[in-house]
Amino acid sequence: MLVNVTIKEGDLVVVWIDPKRVYLVRLERGRRLDTDKGFILFDDIIGKEYGVSIKLIKGNAYIMYPTIDYIYNGLHRPSQVLYPKDIGYMIFKSGIKPGDVVVEAGTGSGFLTIILSNFLGENGRVITYDLREDMQERARKNLETLGLSKRVTFKIGDVRNRIDETGVDSIFLDMPDPWLATANAYEALKPSGSLIVFVPTVNQVEKAFTSLRKNGFVDVEAVELLVREYQIKDGATRPKSIGVMHTGYIISGRKSIKGSSEIVE
Numbered sequence: 674m675l676v677n678v679t680i681k682e683g684d685l686v687v688v689w690i691d692p693k694r695v696y697l698v699r700l701e702r703g704r705r706l707d708t709d710k711g712f713i714l715f716d717d718i719i720g721k722e723y724g725v726s727i728k729l730i731k732g733n734a735y736i737m738y739p740t741i742d743y744i745y746n747g748l749h750r751p752s753q754v755l756y757p758k759d760i761g762y763m764i765f766k767s768g769i770k771p772g773d774v775v776v777e778a779g780t781g782s783g784f785l786t787i788i789l790s791n792f793l794g795e796n797g798r799v800i801t802y803d804l805r806e807d808m809q810e811r812a813r814k815n816l817e818t819l820g821l822s823k824r825v826t827f828k829i830g831d832v833r834n835r836i837d838e839t840g841v842d843s844i845f846l847d848m849p850d851p852w853l854a855t856a857n858a859y860e861a862l863k864p865s866g867s868l869i870v871f872v873p874t875v876n877q878v879e880k881a882f883t884s885l886r887k888n889g890f891v892d893v894e895a896v897e898l899l900v901r902e903y904q905i906k907d908g909a910t911r912p913k914s915i916g917v918m919h920t921g922y923i924i925s926g927r928k929s930i931k932g933s934s935e936i937v938e
């Protein structure tokens with residue numbers, strides 16, 4: 674546990690003013706951050722402790738340790754990315770743990786790759802496939818920014834044609850036609866390993882769900898997770914009327930050994 678950690682020159686810190694004003698900055702002596710609420714001199718932060726508040730012209734800024742949730746929001750996202758609410762459940766259903774080996778497709782902006790490699794730790798491995806080199810380059814930069822790229826193997830490839838690995842603990846698919854990769858996922862997984870699929874439309878859910886059942890997966894389920902953000906106001910607390918209204922569906926299943934029981938067609 675870290676207690677009273679001193680902020681040093683060169684640290685990457687989060688400056689949190691309010692939910693719309695969150696800045697990720699590297700501290701250099703003599704420099705400053707300008708915001709519409711006021712400015713912060715970095716010299717005033719260096720030597721203080723994480724969690725400290727700095728008075729602005731309007732309100733306060735809080736200096737926080739740059740944990741993954743803050744960093745995540747500041748990264749480049751050339752593709753549609755998975756949302757934390759879905760990623761949290763996907764990891765839970767996968768049953769993965771630090772040190773495990775996971776295959777993922779497609780890499781996209783690398784947001785799921787980031788959370789997976791952070792979760793699996795130094796001894797874990799994420800092998801991530803994408804059809805597009807440009808997409809993987811951006812994802813690689815995002816992972817390098819966070820110091821996580823050493824835990825990841827990037828592969829250009831089509832998982833509908835081939836997954837090179839075998840005996841992996843879990844496979845995550847976030848791509849338009851995951852049902853065409855289910856058979857390859859089955860071969861790549863260890864027995865009892867998990868396949869986790871994310872799709873944005875109901876039409877895709879049926880195809881994905883059926884393909885898991887046909888390809889030797891059991892304990893197959895499909896869920897949608899809804900999160901409602903609240904506005905908190907004296908006498909007017911209620912769900913916010915705008916926000917992310919829809920993300921997608923999660924289908925999960927476990928690899929059974931074919932022939933050991935009847936698989937539902």
Ligand SMILES: C[S@@+](CC[C@H](N)C(=O)[O-])C[C@H]1O[C@@H](n2cnc3c(N)ncnc32)[C@H](O)[C@@H]1O
Nearest residue numbers: 754755779781782783784785803804831832847
């Ligand atoms: C929605 S993005 C993935 C976003 C990613 N999960 C994230 O959180 O940043 C889908 C990606 O899948 C890739 N893709 C589509 N079909 C694929 C396939 N058959 N094999 C590998 N990658 C594929 C696309 O190029 C695209 O980059």
